Amino acid sequence: MVVPADHALHEAIQVSSLILSDDVRRQKVENYMAEMRFSAATARKIQDVFISEMNKGIHQQPSSLQMENTYVPELLDGTEEGLYLALDLGGTNFRVLLLELAHGAPIRQEVQRYYIGSELRVGSAIPLFDYLAECVSDFVISQGLQDVELPLGFTFSFPMIQHSLDVGILVTWTKTFNCPDAVNKDVVRLLREALDRRGDTKVKVVAVLNDTTGTLVQASTLDHNTAIGLILGTGSNACYLERADRVEHWEPERHGEREVIIDIEWGAFGDNGVLDFIKTDFDRENDANSLIANSFTFEKYIAGKYLGEVVRVILAKLTKEGLLFVGESTSDSLLTPGNLTTDLISHIEQDSVDGGVSNTKEILGKFGIIPDEDDIRIVQYVCEVASNRATLLVSICLASLLDRIDKEQVTIAVDGSLYKHHPRLENWMKQYISLLAPGRKFKLIHAEDGSGKGAALVSAIAQRLKKRLQ
Ligand code: ADP
Numbered sequence: 271m272v273v274p275a276d277h278a279l280h281e282a283i284q285v286s287s288l289i290l291s292d293d294v295r296r297q298k299v300e301n302y303m304a305e306m307r308f309s310a311a312t313a314r315k316i317q318d319v320f321i322s323e324m325n326k327g328i329h330q331q332p333s334s335l336q337m338e339n340t341y342v343p344e345l346l347d348g349t350e351e352g353l354y355l356a357l358d359l360g361g362t363n364f365r366v367l368l369l370e371l372a373h374g375a376p377i378r379q380e381v382q383r384y385y386i387g388s389e390l391r392v393g394s395a396i397p398l399f400d401y402l403a404e405c406v407s408d409f410v411i412s413q414g415l416q417d418v419e420l421p422l423g424f425t426f427s428f429p430m431i432q433h434s435l436d437v438g439i440l441v442t443w444t445k446t447f448n449c450p451d452a453v454n455k456d457v458v459r460l461l462r463e464a465l466d467r468r469g470d471t472k473v474k475v476v477a478v479l480n481d482t483t484g485t486l487v488q489a490s491t492l493d494h495n496t497a498i499g500l501i502l503g504t505g506s507n508a509c510y511l512e513r514a515d516r517v518e519h520w521e522p523e524r525h526g527e528r529e530v531i532i533d534i535e536w537g538a539f540g541d542n543g544v545l546d547f548i549k550t551d552f553d554r555e556n557d558a559n560s561l562i563a564n565s566f567t568f569e570k571y572i573a574g575k576y577l578g579e580v581v582r583v584i585l586a587k588l589t590k591e592g593l594l595f596v597g598e599s600t601s602d603s604l605l606t607p608g609n610l611t612t613d614l615i616s617h618i619e620q621d622s623v624d625g626g627v628s629n630t631k632e633i634l635g636k637f638g639i640i641p642d643e644d645d646i647r648i649v650q651y652v653c654e655v656a657s658n659r660a661t662l663l664v665s666i667c668l669a670s671l672l673d674r675i676d677k678e679q680v681t682i683a684v685d686g687s688l689y690k691h692h693p694r695l696e697n698w699m700k701q702y703i704s705l706l707a708p709g710r711k712f713k714l715i716h717a718e719d720g721s722g723k724g725a726a727l728v729s730a731i732a733q734r735l736k737k738r739l740q
């Protein structure tokens with residue numbers, strides 16, 4: 271039964287119907303996919319769970335949402351001047367940046383990308399941080415700034431417990447990193463020690479943050495209504511501007527802060543079982559194939575690192591059940607975890623948007639599969655269902671945040687290749703958020719490179735706060 275108020279939501283979250291030449295086959299495929307699709311009532315239930323987990327997290331009760339205080343209590347005020355460094359770790363590219371500010375706005379940027387080999391990403395912490403320090407000094411020396419005292423903001427896009435703006439204890443690695451001996455350590459200290467071992471620059475690490483905070487801060491220089499930072503890239507997470515009086519966890523002395531950025535860490539939403547009612551066998555298999563199993567439940571439903579794998583697991587299941595690629599020699603390539611990347615989902619979704627088949631055919635061709643018309647329809651249907659589920663989940667959380675923030679107008683700053691390149695995410699999000707948070711005025715903007723620029727901007731904020739207290 272659909273509650274009348276949710277009728278519009280129910281209608282909006284329908285995906286295109288699957289039409290096949292064989293109706294029995296259609297029915298079987300739809301049955302397999304049924305648990306991937308939510309009713310409006312399920313969407314509301316997820317929203318309730320998210321709100322409850324947020325409340326528990328912020329009140330420091332057990333919750334899968336960390337609701338971490340970032341200790342970024344204000345945005346730029348237009349007085350920031352000079353040179354600031356940033357280190358961006360945790361995205362696809364590791365980078366060092368230099369930002370020159372005048373009147374609180376960037377006037378020059380220099381960036382250098384560095385490659386981190388897999389032996390460093392999954393080894394011990396010291397070689398990894400020594401390498402980070404080596405890249406910082408290589409960059410600083412190449413800029414001729416080795417004798418200049420430079421504040422550095424460290425974007426470390428992994429879950430941390432922050433004791434202050436410049437102390438961040440690593441909770442767990444995610445994505446493609448796993449250096450177990452860094453867990454429970456302060457990553458700022460690891461970086462400072464590595465820089466000290468070299469001793470060839472005057473870099474001062476003044477702030478640690480993650481890419482969501484960087485995105486919010488960077489976007490706030492473009493749109494002063496920005497109150498949410500969202501990442502939809504390799505991983506997914508969000509942060510928002512919270513009223514300081516609602517935040518219980520506050521370690522350093524308070525100085526009359528009115529707001530503070532809270533890092534939700536929603537990648538782990540559901541790790542305590544509260545979302546088990548939406549978990550499918552496909553999700554269980556996706557989790558089992560991931561680098562760190564039994565963690566980051568929510569991220570594995572939505573983020574770029576996993577969305578393609580969810581689709582692949584489904585396609586492999588349908589193939590095994592004789593519902594897909596019948597008569598084709600089983601493609602080992604498609605049966606191998608990790609082989610269907612999320613960029614391919616975007617390409618297939620583009621076909622659905624255009625009513626075409628060429629991308630889908632080409633991609634399947636690369637897996638050695640020559641699909642018939644029904645195969646193509648099924649593959650497109652699965653991509654749409656998985657993409658739609660991801661979008662709905664993100665929209666549910668954003669709608670809850672808009673209610674929590676309760677401001678006249680809120681801009682949501684989004685960064686990440688999944689958001690940027692997926693042909694339907696943005697439109698679906700606009701539609702779903704409006705229906706889930708009726709009456710709330712919001713805008714989605716694409717904020718590029720918050721994890722880089724944002725970190726330099728946060729280091730400028732940190733310097734300003736420090737001076738004020740001196
Ligand atoms: P990061 O999150 O690592 O900082 P990005 O925001 O560029 O970097 O996200 C990279 C991730 O985005 C990739 O892991 C991939 O999963 C996903 N991605 C890349 N290209 C596309 C695309 N065309 N469509 C959808 N997702 C994509």
Ligand code: MG
Nearest residue numbers: 361481503721
């Ligand atoms: Mg990024």
